[in-house]
Amino acid sequence: MKLTILFDRLRWEEKALQKEAQALGANAALVDAKPLVFEISRVRRAREFGDVVLQRCISFYRTLYLTRILENLGVSVVNPYLVTESCGNKLLTTLILAKAKIPTPRTMISLSSDTVAESAQKMGFPVVLKPFVGSWGRMVSIARDKEALLSIVELREELQNPIEHMYYLQEFVKRPPRDVRAVVAGDEIAACVYRYAPEDDWRTNVARGGLTKALKPNKELREIIFRAADAVGGGVLGVDAMESEEGYLVHEVNNTVEFAGAQAATSGSIARKIAAYVISRARK
């Protein structure tokens, strides 16, 4: 069984995944995606990527396009293109979660700057503004009142990219200074942790210095994690949830889940569980 792990920035996680896949008997190769070139007008069966590909690129668009190309060449990719697209765009994720009736924070989209204040007032301040595509809490901002909101809008309008001129606004959920991250591999929760916001920040992202602590999910949490993972198409995912006064709310599902933070807080190899799932997805 040959498994290809695609990367564009080699991190501890990719090396751990290769090691664990090899321990499970797979011939696992790490392949740098950056130098790859494809003649996409010619469709052929690409055998050089083996029986299954684990997509681990850090760039969302590189992940998205490369996955689509590989699927066109008959390659089985974890996660598939549609899962990647659904998770990589917060608008699409929220649409999917809402349609599947999975509790998620109240979210509004303003298609121009003219209606941002109106949307925020409907939800009530403070509101959280998030980019459609982005990670690690980057460009996620909180507006505690109309004045702060309009300052953010003014700055966004100065940016050249037209996607910045549409607005994803979310209620600021009253929650403890932590959220939940579950690493899902198929029908298994490979790890579940609390992520605590670092001092002087309200965001809990490990990339921003958030600290992790192991959590044994209860029945309600397990159910919502699996429902969210299934709704976006399943695979290897990072499901993020918050504890609100009304119960758990899923606010994000990540398609190229980073797990160094979760691994630091938990025992049992997360990479081993992911590798086992990916091997099970090999094209027969």
Place this chain on the structure above:
Amino acid sequence: MDTKCAECDAQISIPDDAIVGEIVSCKDCGVEYEVAEIKNGTAMLKPAETIEEDWGE
């Protein structure tokens, strides 16, 4: 495996088990490099890609 930082000329030590694609950084100036090639026990470095807006999970 050691090499010099192209930016500040400081010594960069590269772990013996480093593989192509791995990121190493200069302890003096912080510049990140990617291991481009390992030949006869010598690592060739190239500037690592810098953080982009679409990087993440």
